[in-house]
Amino acid sequence: MAESWTRQAHARMTEVLREGDLAIDATAGNGGDTEFLARRVGPTGKVWACDLQPVALERTRVRLDEAGLWGWCELIAGCHSELVERVGRDRLQTIRAIMFNLGYLPRSDHAVVTQGETTCRALEAASRLLAPGGRLTIVVYRGHVGGPAESSAVEGWLATLDPRDWGVERLGLIEGEAPWLAVVDRRGEGG
Numbered sequence: 001m002a003e004s005w006t007r008q009a010h011a012r013m014t015e016v017l018r019e020g021d022l023a024i025d026a027t028a029g030n031g032g033d034t035e036f037l038a039r040r041v042g043p044t045g046k047v048w049a050c051d052l053q054p055v056a057l058e059r060t061r062v063r064l065d066e067a068g069l070w071g072w073c074e075l076i077a078g079c080h081s082e083l084v085e086r087v088g089r090d091r092l093q094t095i096r097a098i099m100f101n102l103g104y105l106p107r108s109d110h111a112v113v114t115q116g117e118t119t120c121r122a123l124e125a126a127s128r129l130l131a132p133g134g135r136l137t138i139v140v141y142r143g144h145v146g147g148p149a150e151s152s153a154v155e156g157w158l159a160t161l162d163p164r165d166w167g168v169e170r171l172g173l174i175e176g177e178a179p180w181l182a183v184v185d186r187r188g189e190g191g
């Protein structure tokens, strides 16, 4: 189930991503989304991959290295709420694709899990970094402790976006415990 939302997120990102673009994976985890982004943007682009857990960043680094994609990727060790400071204020409104895959890292400590409050601060940071014509995807899980609260927090954040500047699409069931996907577009022409 989660797999299929990840695939959907990739499919939706493929619609906007081009070679040479800048991209961010805000929850690197096992590096699946980072690898996808790095393949799409190629060596003329750049991908930042952020995670709180050293084990996640190490798995991501090894995965990129083995795939020959490491050269145009940079790891950020820390909280994604600090993405603006870590990626750089000179990058505001320049990032074409930003991916969030919330929840906990499979095959790891399930106690380390994304939290509604920091997730919303990170989404705010991401919205400042996103370029006109750029896209943000958020895969949201509700089946774990804290999942429903985080899901509501994400809904609340989406509701703050001005529809004149942002397009928001929700895929999946509104009720229940199943994962769902948000696709958020900053309106305007990409450079």
Ligand SMILES: C[S@@+](CC[C@H](N)C(=O)[O-])C[C@H]1O[C@@H](n2cnc3c(N)ncnc32)[C@H](O)[C@@H]1O
Binding pocket: 026, 027, 028, 029, 030, 031, 032, 033, 034, 050, 051, 052, 053, 056, 078, 079, 080, 081, 101, 102, 103, 104, 105, 106, 112, 113, 114, 115, 118
């Ligand atoms: C579901 S996993 C991501 C899966 C990943 N996209 C992949 O393809 O393998 C969620 C990740 O978010 C990370 N995480 C949790 N809180 C975070 C935070 N505040 N800042 C950055 N990463 C965080 C966890 O350590 C975990 O690795």
